[in-house]
Amino acid sequence: MLHNHSKTYLGGTATPKIAFIQHDHAHCASDIMKRAELLARTRGTRLTPVRRRVLEILLEKHQAMGAYDVLQRLATDGFGNQPPVAYRALNFLVKQGLVHRIQQLNAFTACMNPSETHTPAFLICKECNVVAEANTAPVRRALNEAADSFCFAIESSTIEAIGLCPRCQGSVI
Amino acid sequence: MLHNHSKTYLGGTATPKIAFIQHDHAHCASDIMKRAELLARTRGTRLTPVRRRVLEILLEKHQAMGAYDVLQRLATDGFGNQPPVAYRALNFLVKQGLVHRIQQLNAFTACMNPSETHTPAFLICKECNVVAEANTAPVRRALNEAADSFCFAIESSTIEAIGLCPRCQGSVI
């Protein structure tokens, strides 16, 4: 990941490429926390301490994290250290659209666009594990067309690509 | 699923819609077994009894099956009944492109187009669990474009949609 932790904040709504480029991550993370709180207030859901902490943990990096890794972090922070503690918070955050589940990794990553209701495509770097969210409007359009020709009614879909992020393409093994 | 087991074979290479429409499944399955054997001979790989049996089991229906369900079937057929037996055969078949892994279900389904090297999109019916393979050329094109704009180099990708198949849309609960 490419956090310079400088003042070069990119401003406003993050570009989708945020995970792949240098940015003021402290700002980017706190920004999303604020949006999460706003969202919770708006929806009447509760962003409780565990839930908030899980989101913070996932926001530390743009990489996906397994539930048990999150759990370990929670335990050191004094929260319960049994699996349901982590899974419940993660599932809540996923339901709220604040966290995405990465199927290919059985792992979770903070959503970088919590205000939009979206189901992005995930670009997962197999070297550094960074996960970026790509807009899927055209992809989804193509998928819907395919489904239509089958008379299949899509309810939700998952699009995940494994490969190399721009940075890791330079340093291929 | 819609097996009439009649003589109405659709002929030649199966239509991608095969999973969703009535067809002579015995024929459709034996057809694919033959292709699998040919493929193994061509590639110098071995379609051993366990592997063959696993493929047969998956070919019984167009639904995805968990590794442990496959294992149970293997056990009753006199093969080993420890997980590695099933996983090894399944992984072999996946590597050969004869079986697909459905990430959303942690399950496996026989490939209906084993001759093509393809990575289809999967249309998974949440009612009857039938899995169809949709051509992804346009979808993949859109995905590649999105990835390009990130300078992300895709190596493999997974596209899975959950929803209702044509038949189950009529009888929605």
Place this chain on the structure above:
DNA sequence: ATTGACACGTTATAATATAACACTCATAAG
């Protein structure tokens, strides 16, 4: 006949995920 690679069966264990129950606490109904 021997070797070497692949496949198989088994034991054991890892990794991921959920069920079920007891307790707390905020809150809103009485």
Place this chain on the structure above:
DNA sequence: CTTATGAGTGTTATATTATAACGTGTCAAT
């Protein structure tokens, strides 16, 4: 105020999915 009610949390236990590691067998090429 006080008492139901429901949501959230912590815990125990267990389910589900998957792999590591080792010994044995099989078969084809030497």
